[in-house]
Each structure stands twice: as structure tokens, then as C-alpha cells.
Amino acid sequence: MDGKRPLSFYILGAFFVLFLIFLYGPTFTIGILSFQGPGGGLTFPMRGVSLHWFDELFQTQAVGDIWGSFRRSLALGLMVMVTTVVLSIMGGLAYRKRFAGSNIVFYIIMASLVIPSILVSLGIGLIFSQLGWDVHWSTSGFGAQLTWTLPFGLLIMFAVFNRFNPAYEEAARDQGATSWQVFQHIVLPLIAPSLIGVALFGFTLSYDEFARTLLTSGSYNTLPLEIFGMTTNVTSPVLYALGTLTTLFSLSIIGVFLCIALFIQRRRAKQGSDAGKGMV
Amino acid sequence: MERLFRRPGAQSWMLVSPIMLILVFFLLMPIGMITAVSFWGSTEFSIYPAFQFDNYEYLFGSQVVWNVFIKTFTFALITWAITLSIGFTVAYFLTFHVHTLTWQITLFLLCTIPFWTSNIIRMISWVPFLGRNGIANQSLIGMGLIDEPLEWLLFSDFAVILAFVHLYTLFMVVPIFNTMMRIDKSLIEAARDGGASGFQILTNVIIPLTKPGIMIGSIFVVALVMGDFITVRFMSGSQIANVGRLISNDIGLLQYPSAAATAVVLLCTVLITIAIMLRFVDIRKEL
Numbered sequence: 001m002d003g004k005r006p007l008s009f010y011i012l013g014a015f016f017v018l019f020l021i022f023l024y025g026p027t028f029t030i031g032i033l034s035f036q037g038p039g040g041g042l043t044f045p046m047r048g049v050s051l052h053w054f055d056e057l058f059q060t061q062a063v064g065d066i067w068g069s070f071r072r073s074l075a076l077g078l079m080v081m082v083t084t085v086v087l088s089i090m091g092g093l094a095y096r097k098r099f100a101g102s103n104i105v106f107y108i109i110m111a112s113l114v115i116p117s118i119l120v121s122l123g124i125g126l127i128f129s130q131l132g133w134d135v136h137w138s139t140s141g142f143g144a145q146l147t148w149t150l151p152f153g154l155l156i157m158f159a160v161f162n163r164f165n166p167a168y169e170e171a172a173r174d175q176g177a178t179s180w181q182v183f184q185h186i187v188l189p190l191i192a193p194s195l196i197g198v199a200l201f202g203f204t205l206s207y208d209e210f211a212r213t214l215l216t217s218g219s220y221n222t223l224p225l226e227i228f229g230m231t232t233n234v235t236s237p238v239l240y241a242l243g244t245l246t247t248l249f250s251l252s253i254i255g256v257f258l259c260i261a262l263f264i265q266r267r268r269a270k271q272g273s274d275a276g277k278g279m280v
Numbered sequence: 281m282e283r284l285f286r287r288p289g290a291q292s293w294m295l296v297s298p299i300m301l302i303l304v305f306f307l308l309m310p311i312g313m314i315t316a317v318s319f320w321g322s323t324e325f326s327i328y329p330a331f332q333f334d335n336y337e338y339l340f341g342s343q344v345v346w347n348v349f350i351k352t353f354t355f356a357l358i359t360w361a362i363t364l365s366i367g368f369t370v371a372y373f374l375t376f377h378v379h380t381l382t383w384q385i386t387l388f389l390l391c392t393i394p395f396w397t398s399n400i401i402r403m404i405s406w407v408p409f410l411g412r413n414g415i416a417n418q419s420l421i422g423m424g425l426i427d428e429p430l431e432w433l434l435f436s437d438f439a440v441i442l443a444f445v446h447l448y449t450l451f452m453v454v455p456i457f458n459t460m461m462r463i464d465k466s467l468i469e470a471a472r473d474g475g476a477s478g479f480q481i482l483t484n485v486i487i488p489l490t491k492p493g494i495m496i497g498s499i500f501v502v503a504l505v506m507g508d509f510i511t512v513r514f515m516s517g518s519q520i521a522n523v524g525r526l527i528s529n530d531i532g533l534l535q536y537p538s539a540a541a542t543a544v545v546l547l548c549t550v551l552i553t554i555a556i557m558l559r560f561v562d563i564r565k566e567l
Contacts, residue, residue: 005377008478012373016387019370022446023394026405029415033408043408044415087302090295099289105296112307114499114554116507118527119543123310126317126536143306150299204396210510215531227400231514240408243401250397258389 027247034240042237053241066226066242073223076137077207080145084153084202085195091150092157092191093183096164113151117211120147125215140216145206152205153198160194193261200257204250311547318540327536335541345526345542349549352522355437355512356505359444363501364494366445367452371493372486375460388457395450403443403514410434410442435517443515448504452497459493460486495560502557506550523549 033040037048057066091109095102124144128135135141168190172182210224217225223246230239321330339345370391378384394402409415410433417429432438463486471481487494509524521529523546530539 009377012369012377015369016373019366019449020390023391023449026409026446027394027397027402029408030401030405043411043413044418087299091299094292094295097289097292099292101289102292105300108303108308109299111551112303114503114507114550115307115311116503116524116543116546116550118507118509118524119314119547120307120310122527122531122536122539122543123312123314124306126313126540127310130313143302146302147307150302154299200396208396208398208400210400224398224400227398227404228510228514231400231404239404243398243404247397247401251393254393254396 030240031244031247033237034244036237036240040237042235042240053237054245056236056238057241057245065221066223069221069223069226070246072137072220073207076142076145076222077203079138079142080149080206081199081202083142083146084149085199087146087150088153088157088198089191089195091154092161093187095158096161109151109154112147117148118214120144120212121215128216135216135218137213137217137220137222140218141213141222144212144216145209148209148212149202149205152201156194156198156201157191160191164190193264196257196261196264200254203253207250207253314540314543314547317537318544320537320540322535322537327534335538336545338538339541339545348521348523348526351520352506352524355440355444355522356502358441359448359505360498360501362441362445363449363452364498366449367456367497368490368494370449370453371457371460371490374457375463384461388453391453392450399447400510400514402447403511406439406443406446406515407434410439435515435519437516437520439515440512440520443511444505444508447511448501451500451504452494455496455500456490456493459490463489491560495557499554499557502553503550506553507546 033043033046034053035049035051036046036053037050038052040047095106121144124140125135128140133139164187168186169182172186173179177185208224209222210228213222213225221229227239227242227246230242317327318335319331319333320327321332321334322328374384374387374391378387407414411417412429412431412434414433416433417426420426421429467485467489468481471485476484507524509522509528512520512522512525513528523542527539527542527546530536530542
């Protein structure tokens with residue numbers, strides 16, 4: 001490499017920067033606009049700078065049950081996250097061996113990704129109503145969201161186990177470890193960083209899910225449903241303030257997960273053996 | 281019991297059984313239920329079990345419905361073409377022009393972070409841009425390019441496709457980047473040594489080797505766009521219909537049998553489209 005970049009680098013680099021602006025620009029814009037003064041509207045110019053619209057969010061009467069829906073979304077997100085992580089590990093382990101029917105199960109999992117969300121929502125709603133059950137975010141909503149998060153978790157685990165070196169497990173087994181010990185002390189630590197990824201998918205996809213929860217959450221809304229309801233009757237920057245807050249929440253969740261993954265990586269690098277690297 | 285447990289595959293089946301239970305109850309049975317209800321009848325106030333083809337007859341006999349299906353395909357096709365061009369270019373830049381792994385991962389993460397934030401908020405965030413007095417119109421007037429604000433920016437086909445591209449380009453970037461990163465760089469050197477031009481390397485080496493990633497991304501984008509109803513509703517200000525909106529309108533009117541029939545036709549359309557695309561790639565090999 002002579003260190004000089006070809007012209008195409010600068011053209012593609014510019015394209016990439018434009019793409020990032022396209023991705024993030026609108027979000028930053030509503031971030032700025034959420035600090036509109038009390039007299040400000042939905043677009044520029046800014047009429048003063050204030051926290052008025054954030055303050056409005058805390059006046060429960062003004063905008064509906066935002067905090068209740070936030071608590072529900074948080075609880076549901078955690079439920080979906082834990083279930084997705086556990087079931088994805090199990091599924092990943094199952095697929096390390098070929099088994100009768102593995103292809104069919106695989107195609108059902110993939111179908112879950114491409115079947116339009118509204119069908120899942122409608123179908124579950126119909127089943128519950130015919131069975132005489134009430135739809136509720138923690139039952140029907142929970143199941144509906146799993147059909148969206150599980151395939152992502154499983155895809156990650158399939159990819160992880162496809163690249164997994166079985167030599168470590170064999171070594172442990174040769175030393176007399178039971179299969180549970182092999183899993184607990186060898187497999188689990190090795191796949192831990194990917195599990196952070198699965199957990200991140202599980203939580204955020206659930207927290208932001210809209211279409212599958214629409215007909216399955218019952219009379220208590222989750223946050224995305226509440227926000228969508230607001231778009232039809234709230235026409236003030238309070239919408240931006242809410243958007244900014246929940247985006248910040250999502251970003252801090254992503255940040256926390258990335259930090260955990262990084263921390264695991266660091267610790268592993270520090271404690272890692274230098275066996276096989278030769279004498280220095 | 282002991283013998284059953286020792287049979288090959290028994291352990292795997294036990295491990296996948298919770299997943300299967302969930303998918304059977306929350307995915308396959310609902311689809312079965314929709315199929316059944318699509319043959320039911322309905323009055324203004326209630327629905328009743330039956331086996332009649334009225335819902336389908338109405339569906340296939342209506343010119344409006346045909347137009348809506350064509351609209352849905354058009355959205356899918358245009359969004360696919362745009363997201364593919366952008367996604368391929370971005371992945372190409374990350375893979376072949378960014379030289380250190382740390383930077384590749386950092387920039388890649390920057391592209392994927394919006395995926396983990398709310399789609400609804402990301403749609404709402406276009407409003408200050410595209411509105412009649414929005415940033416786009418203000419700056420175009422400011423530059424003297426137009427005298428009157430453009431009316432077709434928000435609540436139009438343009439807005440819908442813009443939002444689709446904004447939301448779903450990530451689904452192209454990720455799989456294409458994933459396959460591109462696995463291309464052996466020596467193949468490209470070999471092609472260059474053999475006298476291939478940059479363009480020839482792109483069309484004869486990189487694109488064929490990236491095809492699986494392209495197909496996976498395409499399947500995601502096409503399935504998401506065809507099954508969407510909320511983006512179209514929000515970005516068109518309820519002025520444009522796609523198939524998803526037909527379904528959600530029927531649901532709103534409690535016309536479940538009619539909604540179910542439309543849903544069945546939509547599902548078949550999506551699955552056939554994807555089956556055709558799958559002929560070009562083996563997904564399990566790509567993981």
C-alpha cells in the first residue's frame with residue numbers, strides 16, 4: 001500500500017457520509033425541534049429554546065398514559081429478551097446436529113420473518129376471540145413479539161455455532177466434564193458476546209414493535225402504540241419531545257449492551273492464554 | 281422413555297420444542313385461523329362460520345383491489361431498486377475502501393444503530409423536513425429554485441418510498457456487507473493480475489460472489505414493504521392504499537372475513553415472490 005487513496009475512495013466516502021446524514025439527519029432535527037419554545041410549531045424556525053414540551057410529557061392529563069405504556073413496554077421488552085436469549089441458545093444447540101425435520105423447522109423459523117406482521121396480529125387476535133380469551137400485552141402480545149424476535153436470535157446463534165470450534169468441548173470431555181459442565185464452563189463463556197447481541201435484538205425489537213402488537217395488546221397500550229395514537233391527535237412538538245426521549249432511551253440501551261460486549265472481550269483478551277504463540 | 285431419549289435427534293427435538301410450540305401457537309395456528317375465517321360470512325355486526333367464496337369473489341372481482349395490488353408491487357420494486365443500489369455501494373465502500381477492521385466495525389455499527397430505534401419515531405422525524413413549510417421547501421425557496429412550496433413532498437408516493445428507503449436500507453447493508461467481507465481478497469488481485477479493469481472486477485468477481493447477500497437483503501426488503509401498512513398510512517396521510525392498508529381498514533370496520541381473505545392472498549403473493557427469489561440462493565449455506 002503506497003498510502004495514496006484512489007479517487008473512487010473519496011467519491012464513495014462522500015456517498016457514505018451522505019448516507020449517514022440521511023440516516024441520522026431527521027432524528028437530529030426532531031431532537032433540536034423538541035426544544036422549541038412554548039409558542040413554537042412543528043418545524044423551523046425555532047421560537048425560543050425551552051424544556052416546555054418535555055415538561056408537558058410529565059403532565060399525564062395532557063397527553064394520555066405515556067408513562068404507563070412505557071412501563072408496560074419495558075416489562076414486555078425484558079420478558080421477550082430473556083425468552084429470546086434462552087430459546088435461541090437451545091435452538092442453536094439443537095441445530096449443531098442434523099435431525100429429522102430440521103429443514104422444516106428451519107423454514108418455519110424463516111417464514112416467521114417474512115410473513116407480514118399484520119397477519120400475525122390479525123390471526124392471534126382471531127384465535128383469542130374465538131377461544132373467548134382476552135388479548136393482553138403480556139400473553140398474546142408477548143407471543144406475537146416472539147415470532148419476530150426469535151428468528152433474529154436463532155439466525156445469530158446458527159451463525160455463531162457454524163463457526164464454533166468443537167475442539168474445546170472435546171478437550172473438556174476428555175478430561176471428564178459432564179455435558180452440563182461443558183456447556184456451563186466452555187460453550188457459554190465462548191458464546192457470551194453473541195448472546196449480548198441476541199439480548200439487544202430481543203429487547204429493542206420488542207420495545208419498538210408496532211404491527212404485531214397492534215391487535216394483540218388489548219386495552220393497555222405499549223409505548224409505540226401510544227405514540228402512534230398520539231400522531232393522529234397531537235400536533236405539537238410534544239411528539240418530538242417524546243420521540244427524542246425514547247430514542248435517547250434506545251441509544252443508551254444500545255450503549256450499555258455494547259459496553260458489556262466490549263468489557264467481556266477485554267477481559268477475555270487479558271486472561272487469554274498465550275499458549276501456541278511461541279517463545280518471545 | 282430411556283430409549284426414546286437415546287434415539288438420534290431426540291435431544292435436538294427437545295431443545296427446539298419450546299420454539300416450535302411458540303411458532304405453532306402464535307404463527308401457524310393464526311395463519312390457519314385466518315385461512316378458515318376467510319371463508320366465513322359477515323353481517324354488519326357479527327361474523328359467522330361458513331364455507332363460502334364470497335370474500336374471494338369480491339376480492340378478485342374488484343378493479344380497486346387489483347390496482348392496490350399493483351401499487352403494492354410498484355412500491356416493493358422501486359424500494360428494492362433504491363435500497364439495493366445504496367446498500368451495495370455502502371457495503372462496497374466498507375469492505376474494499378476501509379482498511380482496518382476496527383474502522384469497518386465502527387462504521388458498520390453506525391449504519392445499524394437506527395435499526396434498534398423506533399420506526400414510528402423515524403417516520404415522524406420526516407415531518408419537519410417534508411411539510412409544506414418544512415426544511416426542504418424553505419431551503420428550496422431560499423435558494424430561489426422554486427417560488428411555491430412543493431405539495432408532493434409529504435403525504436405522497438414520494439414520501440412513502442423515502443420512508444421505506446430510510447427504514448429498510450439497513451436490511452440490505454447488513455447481509456451484503458456480511459458476504460462481501462468473506463470474499464477472498466486474493467481473487468481480486470488475481471483478476472487484476474489477469475488484466476481485468478476495475479469495472480470488470482466488479483461485474484465478474486464481486487457481484488457474483490455477493491449474490492447470496494444481495495438475495496437475502498432483497499427478500500427482507502420485499503417482504504417488509506409488501507406486508508407494510510403503517511408506513512404507507514402515516515407517510516401518505518391515509519391518501520394512498522396498499523394491500524396492508526386494505527386489511528387494516530377491514531379490521532377497523534370489524535369485517536374480519538374480508539380482511540382474512542385479503543390477508544391470505546397477500547400471504548400467497550409474498551411467499552410466491554420469495555420462493556422465486558430463493559431459487560437463486562441457499563440461505564443455510566450463508567450463515
